[in-house]
Amino acid sequence: MPSPKTVRWGILATGGIARTFTKDLLTPPDTRNVTDILHTVVAVASSSSLSSAQSFIADVVTPSQSSHPTPYASYEELVKDPNIDIVYIATPHSHHYQNAMLCLEHDKPVLCEKALTVNASQAKILYETAKQRKLFFMEAVWTRYFPLSIAVRKHITGGDIGEVLRVTADMSIGADKDFSLSSRMINLDLAGGALLDLGIYSLTWVFQALYHTLPEEFKARARPTVVGTAMTPEPRTGADESTLILLEFPYSTPTGKRKAHAVATTALRISDDPGRPFVEEQGDIEVPAVRIQGEQGELQVFGPIYRPTRYRLIKKGPASDVLDRRFEFEGGAHGMMYEADAAARSLLSGALESETMPWAESILIMEIMDEARRQGGLVYPPSIESTEYPVKLTEKQ
Numbered sequence: 388m389p390s391p392k393t394v395r396w397g398i399l400a401t402g403g404i405a406r407t408f409t410k411d412l413l414t415p416p417d418t419r420n421v422t423d424i425l426h427t428v429v430a431v432a433s434s435s436s437l438s439s440a441q442s443f444i445a446d447v448v449t450p451s452q453s454s455h456p457t458p459y460a461s462y463e464e465l466v467k468d469p470n471i472d473i474v475y476i477a478t479p480h481s482h483h484y485q486n487a488m489l490c491l492e493h494d495k496p497v498l499c500e501k502a503l504t505v506n507a508s509q510a511k512i513l514y515e516t517a518k519q520r521k522l523f524f525m526e527a528v529w530t531r532y533f534p535l536s537i538a539v540r541k542h543i544t545g546g547d548i549g550e551v552l553r554v555t556a557d558m559s560i561g562a563d564k565d566f567s568l569s570s571r572m573i574n575l576d577l578a579g580g581a582l583l584d585l586g587i588y589s590l591t592w593v594f595q596a597l598y599h600t601l602p603e604e605f606k607a608r609a610r611p612t613v614v615g616t617a618m619t620p621e622p623r624t625g626a627d628e629s630t631l632i633l634l635e636f637p638y639s640t641p642t643g644k645r646k647a648h649a650v651a652t653t654a655l656r657i658s659d660d661p662g663r664p665f666v667e668e669q670g671d672i673e674v675p676a677v678r679i680q681g682e683q684g685e686l687q688v689f690g691p692i693y694r695p696t697r698y699r700l701i702k703k704g705p706a707s708d709v710l711d712r713r714f715e716f717e718g719g720a721h722g723m724m725y726e727a728d729a730a731a732r733s734l735l736s737g738a739l740e741s742e743t744m745p746w747a748e749s750i751l752i753m754e755i756m757d758e759a760r761r762q763g764g765l766v767y768p769p770s771i772e773s774t775e776y777p778v779k780l781t782e783k784q
Contacts, residue, residue, distance in 0.1 A: 391416070391423055394731040397430040397471035397495070399462055399486060401443040404500060405477035409443075411723040412475075413451035418718030424731045430457045432465035434478075462486060466493040473523065473734055475727075476500055479571050481578040481771040481780065484509040487524075488776040491516045496523035498730045502583040505767055507753035508774050514746040523734045525726075525741045526749045530591055530693055531599075532725035535714045539679070539686055539698055543600045544641050547700060548681030551600075551640045554649040556592040556677045558585045558692050559629075561658025572655065573626045576781075578767050580626035582618075582756055586653035588693045590752050593634065593649040596679045596686075599748065600640040606747075611636045611649070613755060618763030621655070625765075629654035632759045659690050673697070694722055 412426045433439035440458035459465045474490045476499040484504045490497045503526040504510045517524035571577040614633040621628040632651045639647040659676040676690035684702040700710040716722045740746045
């Protein structure tokens, strides 16, 4: 058996999501039967202080690997490090465009957190820049890479529920207290609101079911229409507190013989499953947050849909068996290692994009969110909507 190939990561930002990703990244790959690649962290950067990067390394990296990464007090220093093979960007999405352009400018491949950018214009420029520089670039929609997601897509393409005609998907967190005005969840300077932070997951499931599973020859003409959008503004900041998007797809999956529809919803104040915290105490009271409905049955995915561990397949018919599958994340990981494995393999193969999260689909989803914001009247500050580079953003990262 050949030795695994090592991929050397630079971690750009030191917040919570960076910590979760890095812990998963350094989970021993053999816990998930991965033998072809090995991840290492060679550099970590904080935009606030060197001590923040040093603390991140001490808390997250050194417990899992013997080699000691280089800490940096700025992102500009990080992208100049010649030892980095790929950079993981973990800043708020308001800053992704500027941070990703910085990496590409220094010829660094990128795995960038979702939502990729604030608007589709920024996303197009990033992908075009990556293409021109022949650099791998991927939006880190981790949910797409789960074994559960792969299994659900296989049911759809295999025709297990017939032609898929309708999808409903909800990602709502049921917050029981007000967010602070500086919170990235409602701060417009950080592109706050439910849509970009949470609604991206609802759209992820819609697109997995009604677009990604289409035959390739359909996709060029399979752009969905935003039939309508409803938004409720957060009373203090104007960020969207809840958003509903009604979509019409010109083709159903898997054969394209019908039209299909989807409803993608997201909210801060209500929950997609109010009984979830009490399942262990009260038994199975989960409700599905995603329903993928076909002519011959439906697939139900249980939330939270950013990290689902259970789905059901229910066939049409009085004596139909129900397939109820549950998944665990190997090695006690959170689940972000799958996207890291996919990014590493694509990078090593010389590919510029991931087949599971291709550039064209990433842009299309950003365009759908642009149209939803247009219909809902949600506008972000010009500095974070801008396609100019470089632009110094004042809000903290």
